[in-house]
Amino acid sequence: MKLKRILSVLCVALLLTCLFATNAYAAGSGDVAGAIQSTWNDASSQIKTVVNKVVFPAIDLVLAVFFFAKLGTAYFDYRKHGQFEWAAPAILFACLVFTLTAPLYIWSILGM
Numbered sequence: 001m002k003l004k005r006i007l008s009v010l011c012v013a014l015l016l017t018c019l020f021a022t023n024a025y026a027a028g029s030g031d032v033a034g035a036i037q038s039t040w041n042d043a044s045s046q047i048k049t050v051v052n053k054v055v056f057p058a059i060d061l062v063l064a065v066f067f068f069a070k071l072g073t074a075y076f077d078y079r080k081h082g083q084f085e086w087a088a089p090a091i092l093f094a095c096l097v098f099t100l101t102a103p104l105y106i107w108s109i110l111g112m
Contacts, residue, residue: 060100
């Protein structure tokens with residue numbers, strides 16, 4: 001019974017894959033590399049915009065939350081043990097500065 005269910009799900013997935021798959025042809029000349037390059041040239045500005053406006057701010061937010069949380073736990077450890085541990089907050093701060101300034105230079109490194 002379980003085997004029949006798995007086979008039926010696989011058959012449906014295969015059928016949907018065949019139904020919704022399309023062929024991508026290079027324009028009349030058969031120049032596949034040119035088709036890929038033109039697609040990349042069209043999409044690169046959109047990719048750059050999404051990365052600058054969505055990906056980097058999301059990473060910055062996560063790193064900022066981790067930085068302030070680690071700074072708080074380091075402070076409470078300092079109050080408990082009398083020694084402040086700087087390594088983890090310093091690493092998180094350096095990563096935060098790196099990701100905050102990355103959009104300024106990352107695209108010139110990548111050649112975009």
